[in-house]
Amino acid sequence: MDARSVIAKLRQRQVPTAAELSWFAEGLAGGAVSDAQAGAFAMAICLTGLPAEARSALTLAMRDSGDVLHWDLPGPVVDKHSTGGVGDCVSLLLAPALAECGAFVPMISGRGLGHTGGTLDKLEAIPGLSTQVPQERLAKIVEDVGCAIVGATARIAPADKRLYAVRDVTATVESLDLITASILSKKLAASPQALVLDVKIGSGAFMKTVEEARALAVSLVETAKAAGCPTQALITDMNQPLVPALGNALEVAEVMRALTGQSGGAIIDITVALGGALLHQAGLADSATAGEAQIAAVLADGRAAERFARMVAAQGGPAGFADDWAQLLPEAPVIHEVTAQTPGQIAAIDGEALGLAVVRLGGGRMVESDRVDPAVGIADLLPLGSTVAPGDVIARIHAARAEDAQQAASALRAAVTVAPAAPDLPPLLHERIS
Structure with a gap:
């Protein structure tokens, strides 16, 4: 050949x-x-x-171009993948919640891509935490804690790493076949016994239409099942961030508020839906509805928060993070309030534009070698449908310099549409593909 x-x-x-x-x-x-x-x-x-x-x-x-992990654990190995969005920090809630329900979760995640934030970058906002873990250490953490969120080593799907770098400079990233092979080659290398896929749709997602999202979801589900891995995809809405923040440390703070019962909303709802589907597929719940109840319970009573803190410590972060997170996360020196200029309701949010604004603040990478500032981003963003008057705060910019904050504020005003009336809100869960 x-x-x-x-x-x-x-x-x-x-x-x-x-x-x-x-x-x-x-x-x-x-x-x-x-x-x-x-x-x-x-x-x-x-x-x-x-x-x-x-x-x-x-x-x-x-x-099979690299290592394929093997497990000998007293419970099912499961995983989740998201196609990417803004304010999407579901993995940080879902992994510990699944572990608390009896699953084992070796989650191999990625960094920010384009306008979307990366799970690894978010975790690394926690002082001392490392996402670059040797396979032997990964196996020990998963066995002891039940979950770990790490980056792929050079020995995981090296053919994909090489091909992706070429695709990025040859205008071939959008191929459905190559996207499917890229996502699943890494996920299947971790040998999950069940997989759930969160396929995003909307202004903050790569897929902008239902047709695009459904085609990708069907391709992923069919390919994973052909490889022997029970898989379901949920098409979920990304016309606004899942939490009212974009930026690494700011999103970790929102995760901790959700894990400790200080906030709820879309981030909890999506975590419960994905977790319920996965527990059912893995045989840990009699139905998706029963699985959702299990996930909701461990989120509500603090058990998932404690499991998350154990994972943080096992990956080199500070002990007791669930109690001291507010004092440990980095903070930006400049906080700039962005106010509404006209009365009305927030009718649209351009998530891609907001994501790129955070990248330009230093919260992501313009080129691969850029160093990420974990403290910068956008916080306290009002959701769709909020009523505002002139002077009301619609978001706060966290920046390293005042001039950066001013540029981000201009981008934010252009990305948030205030109109006399807001349109009907889209559903959070559009479709299940199984």
Whole structure:
């Protein structure tokens, strides 16, 4: 086999065999495939597509290009993936809640991408906490605590890491087949026995329409199930942030308020829905409804908060974080209030624009080498439907410098629409794909 013959097959709209796709993935991981060949491969798939069987074969080939984890634990191993949004810190609630309900959660997560925040960046706002954990240490944390949220090592799906870097500079990121293979090759490398997918839709998501979100959800569910992993996808709304904050430390603070009963709303509702579906799939609940009740209970009585604190300590963070988080999280030196200029109701929030404003504040990366400032972001953002008068505070900018705060305030005013009347609010849960 060689790369040229595989690429030629795709160009001629022929379907490569599973063996050819496996060879190509090994070539990506080992260097036998050049960057030019990787780019041609990605473009050919982007233009011609793959049938479901070949998409599954590519996913498994990319998974098997590196280490596949194995577990010997007294309960089911489960995982969750979100396609990305703004103010989406569900993983930080869901992992400890699932662990408290008897599941084991080795969650391999990512960093910020584009306008969306990254789970690893949020966790690393906690002083001392490390998300770069050797596999032996990951296994010990999961066994002892029940959950860990870490980054992928270089040995997890290396073919995907190589192909993604090429896709990013060849305008082939949007391919449904390549998105599916990229997401699932990493998730399936952790060998979950059940998986739930949170496919976002709306102004703060990558997928802007129901049709786009449904197509991705179906592709992910079908491919994961073909690999032997029971999977369900929930299409959830991202027309406004799930918490009233964007930014790493600010979102961790919202997580702690939710875990300790000081706030609720959409973040709790989505966590309960995803957790209930996953407990049912894993055999830890008789139905999704029963699973939702279990998740809601451990969130309400503080058990998930204590489990989260144990995970933080096990990953190098401070002990007793559930009690002292308000004193431990970093704070920005400049806090600037953004006020309404006209009366009315908040009718629309451009989540992508807000996410990019936080990136420009330093809360994300413009280029890969940028250092993230964990303290900056947007807090106290009013939700859709809020009634405001001129001078009312609609959000607060947390910034390193006054001039940064002023620029972010201009971006925020442009992203938040105040109108005489707000439209009907969209449902939080649009659809289940199983």
